[in-house]
Amino acid sequence: MDQNNYTSLHSFVLLGFSDHPKLEMVLSGVVTIFYFITWVGNTAIILASLLDPHLQTPMYFFLRNLSFLDLCFTTSIVPQMLVNLWGPHKTISYVGCVTQLYVYMWLGSSECLLLAVMSYDRFIAICKPLHYLVIMNPHFCLKMVITVWSISLANSVVLCTLTLNLPRCGNNLLDHFLCELPAMVKIACIDTTTVEMSVFALGIVIVLTPLSLILISYGYIAKAVLTIKSKASQQKAINTCGSHLTVVSIFYGTIIYMYLQPGNSASQDQGKFLTLFYTIITPSLNPLVYTLRNKDMKNALRKLVRCNSIHCFCKNLWKY
Numbered sequence: 001m002d003q004n005n006y007t008s009l010h011s012f013v014l015l016g017f018s019d020h021p022k023l024e025m026v027l028s029g030v031v032t033i034f035y036f037i038t039w040v041g042n043t044a045i046i047l048a049s050l051l052d053p054h055l056q057t058p059m060y061f062f063l064r065n066l067s068f069l070d071l072c073f074t075t076s077i078v079p080q081m082l083v084n085l086w087g088p089h090k091t092i093s094y095v096g097c098v099t100q101l102y103v104y105m106w107l108g109s110s111e112c113l114l115l116a117v118m119s120y121d122r123f124i125a126i127c128k129p130l131h132y133l134v135i136m137n138p139h140f141c142l143k144m145v146i147t148v149w150s151i152s153l154a155n156s157v158v159l160c161t162l163t164l165n166l167p168r169c170g171n172n173l174l175d176h177f178l179c180e181l182p183a184m185v186k187i188a189c190i191d192t193t194t195v196e197m198s199v200f201a202l203g204i205v206i207v208l209t210p211l212s213l214i215l216i217s218y219g220y221i222a223k224a225v226l227t228i229k230s231k232a233s234q235q236k237a238i239n240t241c242g243s244h245l246t247v248v249s250i251f252y253g254t255i256i257y258m259y260l261q262p263g264n265s266a267s268q269d270q271g272k273f274l275t276l277f278y279t280i281i282t283p284s285l286n287p288l289v290y291t292l293r294n295k296d297m298k299n300a301l302r303k304l305v306r307c308n309s310i311h312c313f314c315k316n317l318w319k320y
Helices: 003-008 021-051 058-075 078-086 094-127 129-135 138-164 181-186 193-227 231-259 268-292 295-306 310-319
Strands: 011-014 091-093
Touching (some): 011 094, 021 078, 021 295, 058 078, 058 094, 058 268, 091 094, 094 129, 094 138, 094 181, 094 193, 138 193, 193 231, 231 268, 268 295
C-alpha cells in the first residue's frame, strides 16, 4: 500500500457546511423534508405505473426506472449527510466514502443516459406513431435500460478508480458534504492533469452526447407536433414532452452550469448548493413534474390512494 495514503485510509472528513453551524440546522430540516417527498413521490409513481393496466407502455417503463434511480441516488447521499449535519463528527469511513463515490458516479451517469433514452421514446411515439409498439417492444426497452446501467457502471469504475489511485499524502479533508469526484481530485498531492482530461473526455460522452441527442430528438418532435391537426392530440403531445423537457432542463442545466464553470469563477459554497440542488431537490421535483400535466398518471395515483388495503395491493400486483 502507498505510504502516502496510509493516514487517509481509515476515514475522510466531510467539511460540508461546518463553517455555518446555524445553516446546518436549517439544512438538516430542508434535506429531511425533500428526502421524504422524494421517497413518497417516486414510490407512488413506481407503484401506480406497475399496478395500473393503462400504464403498461414503454414511456412509463422508463419513468419507473427514472423514479427507482432517483430513490437510489438520494439514498446514497442523504443518510450520511444527515448524520454529519446532526452530529459533531463529520467523518465517513474509507469504505463508505469509496462506496458512495462509485455509486454516486454510477447513478448520476445513468440519469444522463436514461433521460436521452426517454427522449428517443418520445421521438418514436410522436414522429413514428404507427411503428411505435413494434420499435419500442419490451425486449428492446429492456436492452436499452441494461445498456444505460452498464455504460454508466463502466464509466464510474474507470473514473473513480483513476481518482482513488491518486496519492493524497495524508490529506483526508474533503471540502464537501459527500464524496464527490472533483473534491477527491482536489486533495491529491500530484499533478492531476491526466485524470482531469479523462474526466473531461468521458464527461463529453456521458453528458454532452446524450444532451445533443435530446435536443435533436426534440427538434424533430417540435416539427412533428406542428403538423398535428387535432388540437387535443397536439396538446397531449406538448404536455407529455413538456414534462420531460422540464426535467432535462433542471438536471442538465444545473450540471452544465456547475461543471463548465472556470476553476475560480464560483465559490466553493456555491458549488455545494448546486450539488445539493441536483442531487436532493431535483429528484423530489420529478414526480411533481410528471404528474401535474399527465391525466393518466393522475388517475393512476387516485386509484392507488383508493386502493389502500394490503389485499388490494397484493391482488393487483399478482395480476401484473
